[in-house]
Amino acid sequence: MDYVNAPGRNHLFVPGPVNIPESVLRAMSRNNEDYRSPAIPAMTKTLLEDVKKIFKSTSGTPFLIPTTGTGAWESALTNTLSPGDRTISFLIGQFSLLWIDQQQRLGFNVDVVESEWGRGADLEVLASKLAEDTAHTIKAVCMVHNETATGVTNNLAAVRKLLDHYNHPALFLVDGVSSICALDFRMDEWGIDVALTGSQKALSLPTGMGIVCASPKALEASKTAKSVRVFFDWKDYLKFYKMGTYWPYTPSIQLLYGLRAALDLLFEEGLDNVIARHSRLAKATRLAVEAWGLKNCTQKEEWLSDTVTAVVVPPYIDSAEIVRRGWQRYNLSLGLGLNKVAGKVFRIGHLGNLNELQLLGCLAGVEMILKDVGYPVKLGSGVAAACAFFQNTIPMIESRI
Amino acid sequence: MDYVNAPGRNHLFVPGPVNIPESVLRAMSRNNEDYRSPAIPAMTKTLLEDVKKIFKSTSGTPFLIPTTGTGAWESALTNTLSPGDRTISFLIGQFSLLWIDQQQRLGFNVDVVESEWGRGADLEVLASKLAEDTAHTIKAVCMVHNETATGVTNNLAAVRKLLDHYNHPALFLVDGVSSICALDFRMDEWGIDVALTGSQKALSLPTGMGIVCASPKALEASKTAKSVRVFFDWKDYLKFYKMGTYWPYTPSIQLLYGLRAALDLLFEEGLDNVIARHSRLAKATRLAVEAWGLKNCTQKEEWLSDTVTAVVVPPYIDSAEIVRRGWQRYNLSLGLGLNKVAGKVFRIGHLGNLNELQLLGCLAGVEMILKDVGYPVKLGSGVAAACAFFQNTIPMIESRI
């Protein structure tokens, strides 16, 4: 029943779903429970309180929705907007593309700001659009915080600054799927109206829970938003929150306990330490890429992603072959290049419950693959660069000293 | 981290989520995997083939959607209907009510056929509506196969007969949430156009997978249906089916392996044997209820449900107190009475991976609770009636003789 076993651990370096810690797997290995007993609401109450911390929000209202990131997107949009509403959305890679596609199919009037793949959202265009929009036709600015396809992180604080500068009332909707719990994310400080993530990303859970946090302004908007919605309607959640039973329909008991365990791990490590760890893993990855003589798909330092690195391969190499080889020879799972960058980049996901030696194993694997496919890499070069950085920066494990 | 432990096993007799077999728990206790590797599509292919068997369909197209039953409803409706479309829907209990509410909120013109709670769908009214509708304004007949709130099973074959009799082209959409894998269900034979269930019901998995099966006619309808949908859009699935990668967005790896294990168990036991076991458990429950001198909420034998029994309590007893007592004293989880029957009925779920001795423990528990709350039950009476039936009917476990 296990499809295509291979000796030893699978080295999972796609940018999601990511490695699940053993303690989380344990927490989830349990029978179903009656979600209408007093136990599940009691647990849910603490989860909702605690989950706000990963958004750095105190005023937000979180929703734990049995869905994926795609569903979380839909929840964010349909609860706050009405058909025909104008949104500004930034097309910088496959996931922003998919969100734009969703916005269009849901009937919004999407004002697409396109950038070359590898570049971040064009904030100058945003600025000029906001400046022009004195009639406030723009109802929402939609931004993918971290474009997983190209390893590009957008500057959310700068967006907020622009909105404030132009005193623009547009909602600020943010896809934090590959950023929340890994990158610096400050929902309240940055005036984000809806932020969302998926359980299988930096939270290091199985897929199946879309986590959405709505600001008071977003909740207010939901009262008048005319988009048709039922499964994703916040109203039903809010009704059950009020009743104290919390669930309009059956949640996954296992994911609730898993979320509890995942949050416990995050808080035990400390969210700031978690973010620092992601930054460290990413920096090392980039040093390795540099040592290999390869280019990062991300075109400017300010956009570098700390959760995923998209590596550009020379034109004579098919990046899909690199991914295939990882799987077939090294039990290493790398991310494919998608759409416009298919064949041109492969991706190393370095997010979630991961440590330095795991990453170094991956980097060593990539070196061998590069050699396999005919790229003249100096074996050990990337690992050496990463080690030199790590050896200076890895902190002691506090509980062990 | 375990909320309100108690010694021994929890006796889970709500009509979902239900008990998960240990082998399924085992199959799901695993790290995430890259769902874009060749392994997951290979597995998905066999799952899609095998999952059709639980619908008794060969011509249907199944979708494994990361959602709940509520989402599965939405998938069935939005892919086949357009806003303003007339549906016929039968209000016979809380879950049919919720589906009707969804239909209305999704913008359909719902023609509600109401019956007293405890009765099945009124097929005479359906017949007259079909007879009148020579213009074919009815686009879909929506029916909950088994109303979990009242323990009422509707006659799907009779609906098909009527549709055929009147040569009516309406789609036939069926909620099989608390029936599929437990009650006799024949998608192809009964001309069902969309059938759906949820993983946490008779399949005995955790919540999180909505399983929807669409007939060729339903697929055809989806090409022109104008309901706004993205997350639930079959089109995206079909596109990825064609490409052989199967997943438009990230599935739960764990639920896929869990589904594999659950189907293996079902097929090992034999679907017909599974259905016979449910029938046996239900019959025994009803004999116990009778022995206690209590009434079944279901008003006619033809509607008796083989997955859940709603027991009517005397007017001087609050059925919620029975459920509370089960939880607080006997580690027994029973189903509450919902909405119109709140306080008046409690429910015994007897579906999923369950055997006779488990049920007998539950029945004994109910007897003690009844006594606790002041109902003059003769202790042992229900168990005796159930045992008398079981002792004559339980088959030998084939693999053990």
Added chain:
Amino acid sequence: MDYVNAPGRNHLFVPGPVNIPESVLRAMSRNNEDYRSPAIPAMTKTLLEDVKKIFKSTSGTPFLIPTTGTGAWESALTNTLSPGDRTISFLIGQFSLLWIDQQQRLGFNVDVVESEWGRGADLEVLASKLAEDTAHTIKAVCMVHNETATGVTNNLAAVRKLLDHYNHPALFLVDGVSSICALDFRMDEWGIDVALTGSQKALSLPTGMGIVCASPKALEASKTAKSVRVFFDWKDYLKFYKMGTYWPYTPSIQLLYGLRAALDLLFEEGLDNVIARHSRLAKATRLAVEAWGLKNCTQKEEWLSDTVTAVVVPPYIDSAEIVRRGWQRYNLSLGLGLNKVAGKVFRIGHLGNLNELQLLGCLAGVEMILKDVGYPVKLGSGVAAACAFFQNTIPMIESRI
């Protein structure tokens, strides 16, 4: 890979190995660890401190030995006695027989005090032997606290009283395999010198850990005991205790975490509540047996066991057929009659992590089996008797009210 699956839970009512709580299974589902890291000794230290509580000992020294109950016996004997030493041992059933056999094979001079199977140890004979033994040739009194084969509990306090009365210095070695964590057990108060149990009994863990606790007097004796021993030698443990590394050879990491979880559960429920629960389950079982018109193998009330009930069947029935039938038809595992009582008794184990409704399911199952094999039981009679008792005595689950 699962041998002979059957629908629903297996009803495990052999007197060991017993049901493992889900939280303990979870705690054990983990990778190996380096047992020489600081983590395992830190954990072991707390385990050794806490495990003394299940013996009700503060002065004892516990050993967690990777072995079974048979190995724990050997540990108790070889560390405290020398070849040729005279022991007094009571032959009252299969397990006392096996221990005597071990004592003989280990070279001790075993003074066997035999009783009819179904009766407890003959303390009058013990008294006279102690009285006669002014030369103190008796080096140890060996007693099985609870004879699992016949459901007989011996009176340990009375033995201590006799030893004190005769001022006899013999060591008092006690097999608490099917008693500790279930029956009242007071190592210090009753002056027990070595007490032992196995992980798979009332502790509700997998097999694999023999837990032995030695009094200061026993430790003293171990310094001069001449029995050949290496694997079971306490000396090696004591050496590693002193060093703070605790383990002379590799422990099972999983069982250590499992023991931690099992102790946590026991302490959360409260040891006295655990013992009261066992007493309640046992009493109900006996009431059922009586209602069936069958005899308890235990001949006097003072010896009744609260962890296992051996039920005598009529001469025209083979008790092995009852056990076989339970397995083949009801997914119910009962204990066979052993040796002298083979074919004559079957056994219901009611120890470990178990609650009342689980037991009632078992009792209902036994009734159907009895009918199957031709015994004219009134179905429901035993369950009714048990329920009548339970309904008056089961306490509320404290954390849930």
Added chain:
Amino acid sequence: MDYVNAPGRNHLFVPGPVNIPESVLRAMSRNNEDYRSPAIPAMTKTLLEDVKKIFKSTSGTPFLIPTTGTGAWESALTNTLSPGDRTISFLIGQFSLLWIDQQQRLGFNVDVVESEWGRGADLEVLASKLAEDTAHTIKAVCMVHNETATGVTNNLAAVRKLLDHYNHPALFLVDGVSSICALDFRMDEWGIDVALTGSQKALSLPTGMGIVCASPKALEASKTAKSVRVFFDWKDYLKFYKMGTYWPYTPSIQLLYGLRAALDLLFEEGLDNVIARHSRLAKATRLAVEAWGLKNCTQKEEWLSDTVTAVVVPPYIDSAEIVRRGWQRYNLSLGLGLNKVAGKVFRIGHLGNLNELQLLGCLAGVEMILKDVGYPVKLGSGVAAACAFFQNTIPMIESRI
């Protein structure tokens, strides 16, 4: 309850206990079962048949004993020898020392052949002792196949050759604890009379099962061996084998299912491929050590171990500090130097369910640690050497191409 968590996976490179594959963890996550039901004997039968394959024996009789390697030693010795019997045993490291200690404490007349730690057994001395022993006073030659403390593998075939050359009837008892399932091992071909291993070594299970295989000659010897034994007595096993119930005392149900899963994995990969993988991992490790400019504790190529590498550190470094640092900073578990080589060597275990990228992560970690403790290693050098070797030698994963 998890002692000293740290982010990401623990990198477990002690030479046992080793990493457990997820599929084996899954197989073991299960409730207890009645080991007297027909299921467990049926399973045991196939296990006993299959386990012989890991010894490469068809004529041997295996015993699955609930104990550790130390207990397996005791089982091998006490069943075949009598007190006072002369054994030849080779003192070449800590584990051979411990076995010799056991032999002495069990009362044998141990003829110790000592070598410098880092060297293999002195077969010339053995030859001369065999030559001299025309009276056949030597009853057994005891050899640790792979000395885990120094990374030295002895030549078992050569021992057999000597025994044959001198036509010496001594039993040949072999500790295969850190060799079986990892190194070339041929019980029948090499005329080994008792071979043994522990579950937590190359079998990649939890600790708790000592696996012993006895040749017909060893079984014959057991009939007259006078060593006192009960728990370890083969006789009891053989009696239960004959009865078809297999277990003289309670086995760990979980380890039985775990063993089934572990053997399935081994056979799926192919034992020869498993051995080749170990050889590959070991060779790469040695290349790294060389690249670091450090010495292997093993003094001659013929003795190099393919399961563990003991690395000699410069005199100005305390190897214990290396191990501590791995644990405290890199979540890397390395093996300490033991006894004579304490402080002088650290050990890298590369056995069990392990692959190349896992090892490369470890090697990178060791490089950083070496730098941490002041050794002037060139970062990346060892990894580069290992990669160069791996990239030429790692086979494709057959099931994935």
